[in-house]
Amino acid sequence: MDNKPEIFTFNPETALSDFQAYLYERENAKATISKYMTDIRTFYKYLDRNYQIDKKCIVAYKEWLEPQYEVTSINSMLVALNQFLDFMGFGKWKVKRLKVQKQLFIPEAKEMTKEEYKRLIEAAKSQKKHQLAMSIKTLAATGARVSELMFFTVESVKKGTITISNKGKRRTILIPQILKKELLYFASKNGIVRGCIFVTKNGKPKDRSNLWREMKALCAVSKVPAQKIFPHNLRHLFARSYYKLTSDIAGLADLLGHSSLDVTRIYTANTEETYRNQIQKLGLTPE
Known part of the structure; x- marks a missing residue:
């Protein structure tokens, strides 16, 4: 044998x-x-x-x-x-993946606050990087993925909704009215009458790598810790803000395009310190 x-x-x-x-x-x-x-x-x-x-x-x-x-x-x-x-x-x-212990808390050092988010936008504007400022605002205000920025065309923004089909799944991104006006003004001011709004100097759609680089360059001016500055963190900020306002995790899952609530729960996790403060308010440690 x-x-x-x-x-x-x-x-x-x-x-x-x-x-x-x-x-x-x-x-x-x-x-x-x-x-x-x-x-x-x-x-x-x-x-x-x-x-x-x-x-x-x-x-x-x-x-x-x-x-x-x-x-x-x-x-x-x-x-x-x-x-x-x-x-x-x-x-x-095929090999098995490594086992990962489920993360119960979001690392406080990486949680971007609304104030820090606003400082990033102001820092971009102060450096005349208006497209970067609009990119940051769009990701945070819609919960879109960086890869979905290419679908923000003049035509779709005018409709107020963006529908994305991928691998048999359809996802709809809702554009707030104020953001819609700002995006159309930005496009008009930059001579963009049709097609993708967020493009590089070569006319190609912005991607994760060039947006990541531009955002990191705002660290010193914005005084936002470097570990908090990455595009996907804006999607987390959207998720936490929406959930804090509505407590609607199922609706949030739909908005984020998640097929599993377990994934959405990762986005809505609080910091360890937040949970600690809530536990102390239970009044179960009398003197």
Whole structure:
């Protein structure tokens, strides 16, 4: 009986391009495809031009990742690798993700307040970066993802709603009336009569990387801690503000485009200090 381990040899460039085409055909979001491509290239880096793999190699790669990346990053990279293995016909080699203890509290050091959010906008305006200021305001006022900024076109803003279809799911973003007026004024002032409102100098839609860079540059002027300045934190600010006003977690899940309330609960988590203060108000520690 032959007990030799099964080994698979593949052409890295062909495999990567075919995998990318497969993801497009499956209608994955562009941001997801880009992320998967980056993650598979990291796997290639580990292989160091030795494109013969087996189950031991896959497990060793997982172990190689652990001291270099955060658990959440490792798990997202393993998701990409498992998808790649499935596509290549070696789904039986897929590896389990690392177990992560559920985070009960939002880290206070990362929670952006409304005051800090306003300071970011003022800092952008003071540096004549009006598009950046509008980007920040739009993400916070609508709960949109950075990847969804490209759907804020002159045409859709005039309607007051943006409908996004992705992987069979439809999501509607509601635009507050005040923001609608500001966006249309901004577009008109910058000669944008149709199409995407948030674009780079080359005319391409703004993406996560260039917006992240521009926001980070506001740190010193705004006096907002650097660890709080990242685009997705504006979506968290929207979620916390909406939930504090309405206590409607189901409605919030719809607005954020979540299919699971468990995901939405992460967005509405309070800091440890908030819970501690609430517990002290229970009056159950008499002197």
